[in-house]
Amino acid sequence: MIKESEITSFTKLTLKQIRESVKSIKDQLPPDENKVITYSKNFTVSLSNYCVNQCGYCFYNFKVPKLNGENNVILISDKQITSLIQKALKSNCKEALIMSGERPGSFIEVQKELEKRDCLDFIEFVKGICTYLLDLKILPHTNLGFLTYDEMKSLKEYNASMGLMLESTCMKLFEKGGVHENSPGKLPKKRIEHIKNAGKLKIPFTTGLLIGIGESIEDIIEDLFLIKEINNEYGHIQEVIIQNFIKKEFIPYQPEKSISIKEMLRIVGFARIIFENEIVIQVPPNLITGFEREFIDMGVEDFGGISPFTIDYINPENKWPQINDLQKICKEQGYILKERFPIYAKFISKEGFCPENIKKVIYNINLDDKYSA
Secondary structure, eight states: OOOHHHHHHHHTOOHHHHHHHHHHHHTTSOHHHHTEEEEEEEEEEEOOOOOSOOOTTOSSSTTSOOGGGOOOOSSOOHHHHHHHHHHHHHTTOOEEEEEOOSSGGGSHHHHHHHHHTTOSSHHHHHHHHHHHHHHTTOEEEEEOSSOOHHHHHHHGGGOSEEEOOOBOOOGGGGSTTSTTTTOGGGOHHHHHHHHHHHHHTTOOEEEEEEESSSOOHHHHHHHHHHHHHHHHHHOOEEEEEEEEOOOOTTOSOOOSSOOOHHHHHHHHHHHHHHHTTSSEEEOOGGGSTTOHHHHHHTTOOEEEEEOSSSOOSSSTTSOOOOHHHHHHHHHHTTOEEEEOOSSOHHHHHSTTTSOHHHHHHHHTSOOTTTTOO
16 A cells, blocks of 8 residues: 555655656666557457446447437447458458447447347457457457456457556445436446456556546556556556547536646656656557647656547547658657557567467567557
């Protein structure tokens, strides 16, 4: 457990002091790693936005009206899946982000659609899509919300990596009027259980924090130390996303003041100081447009999945940047932008973390620098 005095010492650091500490930590890396920023060329397969949680900040949820007359999806059609994958192959995508609301299979509407496809349950449906992708040399990364140990175990051999955002362990968010008031799946004990189970199963894992949803800076620092503690025990967390909440229409949560870029930079710096060089820090580039250079200086090493044709379903109005533009920005800062797999290099060879069938697919994919991470 982190001491209150340690948290206080972090909050007193100036941006200059944070940046100096970050530089000192990054300088410990070998030269070929110190000046590399990575990304994954991916596309999103949004299976269903039916969800048992009703988070106050969520635009993706099926109960929230969508922009441009876009319909909510009970269950993605086979035709849509095929169309997406054909576009992905033409665009040379290496990763498929498989996402959905949490426990969509608990809804009668989804169950009826699964029956039509001769699927016993939602997990079987996901496995079928992952198998299709792997056969076409595309690596799945699955994030379906909270899963049980057995569900995760059954999905491991179908995925290069998996993910679940911790978001926040702040219990104030579950009080009346809080963003998690009607979100049982966001209870910290459930999220922590899921992340730890991924470690027990040796699943290369992505987690992260959602910033600006009612938590305090002290909560954020505690959560960063919690992630470090879990990774120290299991060694499976490959990256942590620091994601800023973006205001949108039609959602209940409408804060008077959004999280600032300066606050985000401080938090990213805290993350680098806490994780040192053990865990990669990622910030979605479409949410920090115009400030990429500042985040690179503050220790961001990865820009995550960038799609040439699918939207950011969580923040649909924030378009993905062009790879060429990010390359120019990185070059100006003295960095090289490199494509990576959804599984980081060290986990491909780390015993028990990468199933043989996934390795076979990886070895048959042409990447400019196959083992860059």
